[in-house]
Amino acid sequence: MRHRIVAALLPNRAIDRTTALLLVAAWVLAALLCWVFSPFATLPTPAEVFAALSDLWWRRGLGPEVGTTLKLILHALVLTVAISLALSYATVIAACRPLVEAVCKLRFLGLTGLIFPFTLLTGGGYPLKVALLTFGMATFFTTAMAQVVMDIPQERFDHMRVLGASEARILWEVVVRGTLDRALDITRQNVAIGWSMITMVEGISRAEGGVGALILNQNKHFRLAEVYAILIVILLLGLLMDYGMGALERLLCPYAHLERVRR
Amino acid sequence: MSVSEMPSGQVLLRVDEVSLRLGGTLILDRVTFEVRDRIRQDQVTGQVVSLLGPSGVGKTRLLRILAGLDTPDAGRLTGPDNRPLPPGSVGFVFQHYPLLRHRTVLENLIIAGTCNGMTHDEARQRARQLLQRFQLDHRSSFYPAQLSGGQRQRVAIAQQLVRHKGLLLMDEPFSGLDPAALEDVMRLLIEVAHMHELNTIMVVTHDIRAALLVSDTVFMLGRDRHPDGTPIPGARIQGVYDLVARGLAWREDLEDQPAFLQLEREIKGRFRSL
Numbered sequence: 001m002r003h004r005i006v007a008a009l010l011p012n013r014a015i016d017r018t019t020a021l022l023l024v025a026a027w028v029l030a031a032l033l034c035w036v037f038s039p040f041a042t043l044p045t046p047a048e049v050f051a052a053l054s055d056l057w058w059r060r061g062l063g064p065e066v067g068t069t070l071k072l073i074l075h076a077l078v079l080t081v082a083i084s085l086a087l088s089y090a091t092v093i094a095a096c097r098p099l100v101e102a103v104c105k106l107r108f109l110g111l112t113g114l115i116f117p118f119t120l121l122t123g124g125g126y127p128l129k130v131a132l133l134t135f136g137m138a139t140f141f142t143t144a145m146a147q148v149v150m151d152i153p154q155e156r157f158d159h160m161r162v163l164g165a166s167e168a169r170i171l172w173e174v175v176v177r178g179t180l181d182r183a184l185d186i187t188r189q190n191v192a193i194g195w196s197m198i199t200m201v202e203g204i205s206r207a208e209g210g211v212g213a214l215i216l217n218q219n220k221h222f223r224l225a226e227v228y229a230i231l232i233v234i235l236l237l238g239l240l241m242d243y244g245m246g247a248l249e250r251l252l253c254p255y256a257h258l259e260r261v262r263r
Numbered sequence: 264m265s266v267s268e269m270p271s272g273q274v275l276l277r278v279d280e281v282s283l284r285l286g287g288t289l290i291l292d293r294v295t296f297e298v299r300d301r302i303r304q305d306q307v308t309g310q311v312v313s314l315l316g317p318s319g320v321g322k323t324r325l326l327r328i329l330a331g332l333d334t335p336d337a338g339r340l341t342g343p344d345n346r347p348l349p350p351g352s353v354g355f356v357f358q359h360y361p362l363l364r365h366r367t368v369l370e371n372l373i374i375a376g377t378c379n380g381m382t383h384d385e386a387r388q389r390a391r392q393l394l395q396r397f398q399l400d401h402r403s404s405f406y407p408a409q410l411s412g413g414q415r416q417r418v419a420i421a422q423q424l425v426r427h428k429g430l431l432l433m434d435e436p437f438s439g440l441d442p443a444a445l446e447d448v449m450r451l452l453i454e455v456a457h458m459h460e461l462n463t464i465m466v467v468t469h470d471i472r473a474a475l476l477v478s479d480t481v482f483m484l485g486r487d488r489h490p491d492g493t494p495i496p497g498a499r500i501q502g503v504y505d506l507v508a509r510g511l512a513w514r515e516d517l518e519d520q521p522a523f524l525q526l527e528r529e530i531k532g533r534f535r536s537l
Binding site: 034079153155156158159160161163164165166169173174177178180253254255258259 | 268329330331332350351353354355357359360361363364366374375378379380406407409422423426438
C-alpha cells in the first residue's frame with residue numbers, strides 16, 4: 001500500500017490499474033465533497049440536481065431531447081470525419097496543401113458570424129445545425145489530422161517504395177491504414193468539441209428541441225438545478241461516447257496500445 | 264585451386280562516376296566500383312560486400328541511390344549485362360528496420376510479396392517458408408511493437424527476401440548489438456547471401472571487424488584532405504580490399520589469422536585519414 005501511495009505521488013512513476021481506479025474514486029469523492037460543502041448558497045445541492053434530473057427525465061421528456069441531440073451530433077460527426085480525412089490525406093498532394101492549410105486556419109473563426117451565410121446555403125433548421133456543427137468540428141479535426149499525416153517519417157514511404165509498392169498502395173498502407181489509430185483518437189477528441197458546441201448550435205433553432213435548447217430554456221428562467229442536471233447528462237453522454245470510441249480503437253487498432261509506454 | 268585463383272564471374276553491379284550534391288555541397292564525387300559474381304566449383308556462392316567509411320561521408324546516400332530512392336546528379340548504375348538495374352531488383356533494410364506497424368509479421372511479409380506482383384496465396388506461402396527459415400514462425404501473428412530488436416531485424420530482412428532481389432542493401436546492421444546478437448546477425452547475412460548464386464548483400468557499417476568477418480570485398484568510402492587536414496568535399500572510393508583473393512573469406516578461423524589482424528589494423532589506420 002505504501003508503495004502504491006509513493007508511486008501515485010512521485011513524478012514519472014508507473015501505477016497499476018487498481019491504484020488508478022482508487023485515484024479516480026478519490027478525486028470524484030473530493031469533487032463531491034467540494035460541491036456538498038460549497039459556501040455558495042445559490043449553487044443547487046446534489047439532492048436538488050438529482051431531483052431535477054428525475055423530473056426532467058420522467059415528466060418533461062429529457063429522453064427524446066437526448067435522442068434529438070445524439071442524432072445531430074452523430075450526423076455532423078460522420079460528415080466531419082469524411083470531410084476532414086479526405087482533406088488530411090490530400091496533404092500528400094502538393095497542390096492540395098494550400099487548401100487544407102486554409103481550412104485549418106478557419107478554426108479561429110467563431111460560429112456566430114457564419115450563421116447568416118450558412119442559413120443561405122442550407123435553408124436553416126436541422127441542415128443549418130448540422131452544417132455549423134460540422135464546420136466547427138472539421139476545422140479542428142483537419143488541423144490535427146493533417147499534422148499527423150505530415151509527421152509520417154519519410155522512412156515509412158521509402159520502405160514501401162523499396163518493397164515495390166505503387167504510390168496508391170503506399171497511400172493506403174502508410175497514410176490511411178498507418179494513421180487509423182490516430183484518426184480514431186482525433187475523432188474521440190472531436191466528439192468532445194461537438195458536445196461543447198451543442199448548446200450554441202441548438203440555440204439557433206430551439207423549436208426542434210435537443211438538450212442544448214433545453215438547457216438554454218432552463219437557464220433563461222434561472223432554473224439552476226435543471227441546468228446542472230442537463231450538464232450532468234451531457235457529461236455522462238460524452239463520457240459514454242468517449243468510452244465507446246476508445247473500445248472501437250482497441251478493437252480496430254490493437255497495435256496502438258502495444259506502442260504506448262504506460263507511466 | 265587456391266581461393267586467390269578462383270574465377271570471378273559476370274558483373275552484378277557497376278557504379279560508374281556517380282556524383283551527388285546536396286544544398287550545393289558535393290557529397291559523392293564520381294564514385295566508381297563494381298561487384299562481380301563470386302564463383303566456387305559446385306557451391307552456391309553469394310557474397311557480402313561492405314562499404315566502410317567515417318560518419319557523414321555519404322555512405323547512406325550512396326545506398327539510397329543504389330536503391331533508387333535518390334537520383335544522382337551524374338553517373339550511372341548498371342546491373343548484369345550492363346543494363347540498368349531493373350525496378351524491384353534492389354532490397355533495402357533500413358537502419359531502424361521500419362515495418363508496417365499496423366500489420367502482423369506475417370502480413371508484413373505478404374504485403375512485400377503482393378507489392379511485387381505475387382498473388383496473395385503465393386506471397387503467404389513464401390512468407391511462411393521465410394518465417395520458418397528465420398525461426399520466426401512462432402511470431403507470425405505478432406505486431407512489430409511486440410518484437411525484440413533482433414526479431415525485428417530478421418523480419419525486416421525476411422521482408423526483403425519474399426521476392427528474390429539480387430542486391431540487398433543494409434544500413435548499419437551491426438549497430439547497437441551485443442556480441443552474441445552480432446554473431447547471429449553475421450551468420451544470418453552469410454546464410455542469406457549464399458541462398459542464391461547471384462545474391463549480393465551490401466552492408467554499410469562502421470564496425471570494421473564485423474565487416475571483415477562477413478565480407479568478400481570491402482570498399483572504403485572517404486574524402487581526400489588538404490595538407491592542413493581539412494577534408495575536401497566529395498567522397499569517393501579510397502580503397503578496395505578483395506578478401507577472397509587475400510584468403511580472408513569463406514573460413515571460420517578468420518579472427519586467428521595474423522593477416523586478418525594486420526588488415527584490420529591497416530583499415531583502422533586509413534579510417535582516421537578519410
